[in-house]
Amino acid sequence: MRDLKVHWSFFILSILVGFSSILAGQGKIKGLFFGDYYYIARSHRNTLEGQNGFWFRRIYFTYDYRWNSQFAMRLRLEMAHPGDFTSSKTAVPFVKDAYLKYHTNQLDILLGISPTPTFAVIENVWGYRAVEKTPVDLQKMGSSRDFGLAVKGALNKANTINYHIMIGNGNSNKSETNSGKKVMASVGYYPDKGISVEAYGDYEIRSAGETRQTTQVFVAYRGRRFRAGLQLVDQQRHQNNTITRFQIASAFAVEQLTPNIYLLERIDRLPKGSAGAETIAYLPFAENTPATFILLGVDYTPIPEVHFIPNVETIVYDTPASATQPKNDIMLRFTVFATF
Numbered sequence: 001m002r003d004l005k006v007h008w009s010f011f012i013l014s015i016l017v018g019f020s021s022i023l024a025g026q027g028k029i030k031g032l033f034f035g036d037y038y039y040i041a042r043s044h045r046n047t048l049e050g051q052n053g054f055w056f057r058r059i060y061f062t063y064d065y066r067w068n069s070q071f072a073m074r075l076r077l078e079m080a081h082p083g084d085f086t087s088s089k090t091a092v093p094f095v096k097d098a099y100l101k102y103h104t105n106q107l108d109i110l111l112g113i114s115p116t117p118t119f120a121v122i123e124n125v126w127g128y129r130a131v132e133k134t135p136v137d138l139q140k141m142g143s144s145r146d147f148g149l150a151v152k153g154a155l156n157k158a159n160t161i162n163y164h165i166m167i168g169n170g171n172s173n174k175s176e177t178n179s180g181k182k183v184m185a186s187v188g189y190y191p192d193k194g195i196s197v198e199a200y201g202d203y204e205i206r207s208a209g210e211t212r213q214t215t216q217v218f219v220a221y222r223g224r225r226f227r228a229g230l231q232l233v234d235q236q237r238h239q240n241n242t243i244t245r246f247q248i249a250s251a252f253a254v255e256q257l258t259p260n261i262y263l264l265e266r267i268d269r270l271p272k273g274s275a276g277a278e279t280i281a282y283l284p285f286a287e288n289t290p291a292t293f294i295l296l297g298v299d300y301t302p303i304p305e306v307h308f309i310p311n312v313e314t315i316v317y318d319t320p321a322s323a324t325q326p327k328n329d330i331m332l333r334f335t336v337f338a339t340f
Helices: 002-023 120-126
Strands: 027-042 052-066 071-079 094-104 107-115 145-154 161-168 182-189 194-205 211-222 226-239 242-258 261-270 291-303 306-317 329-339
Touching: 120 194, 120 211, 120 226, 145 182
Parallel strands: none
Antiparallel strands: 027 052, 027 329, 052 071, 071 094, 094 107, 107 145, 145 161, 161 182, 182 194, 194 211, 211 226, 226 242, 242 261, 261 291, 291 306, 306 329
């Protein structure tokens, strides 16, 4: 109870400080939330079939402050209901972003908890984090944030060839737990229109002598009414002279049907499944089982800041050579997404 009071005291204090700064013309507050009514029509866990309810999967409260043209900072708090289907807890805020940024010419230097280069561009092109995480994020093969030092910028005057390099703890926005670090880097070609290409790689030293190495290629097309992307991922995990590999092949497409209606579809192929799949929040997968994830949805946007998105997520598992095949997973959701 004491920890909860501390969290909320910090949250309320941040709001008061933020509003005070805004009234003085020194800062900017923005935020978002998304959540669903969900119904689990089918699950590899018999105990989850038929379960339904309402939840918030994310709430952001962001405060941006700029001292001058070179120095700025961001503080972002995140809240969400637990997605393990067993916990009954309130949405407690925690620090998602907290960094100091120095900008000069075509270079940004960020110190603190900031977005990683792992899938920031992919998430932007996909555009529907409110519906589902990007594949590497969903399968817990990488994190959207890390605590460390990042350098990002452009390699040409047109700002179409960009890079993002970061060295961090490797423990997301949590505190450090070992002496190892994680190095991440991406470089890509991102024109305003047409084809975009990005290459990414990272190397992480973890606890218990484990190291991980990830390589990723992302290709996207962005047009006026249609966009699509293809992502290929390979991750090698080395421990005790043993190498375990996980791969993902993912493709998505988003089409604007009318000024207010969009059709979205995505398919992820996991030829070897993923480790820790049962602990994936809001959508657990069967552990280490080859699977195909399919997402279909329709986005109705009455105004640009509000989205109503009915969608269905299906996980189809391969038939194993021996052992019992898990039942496929089917989750129906009505997602609401709003920004301010």
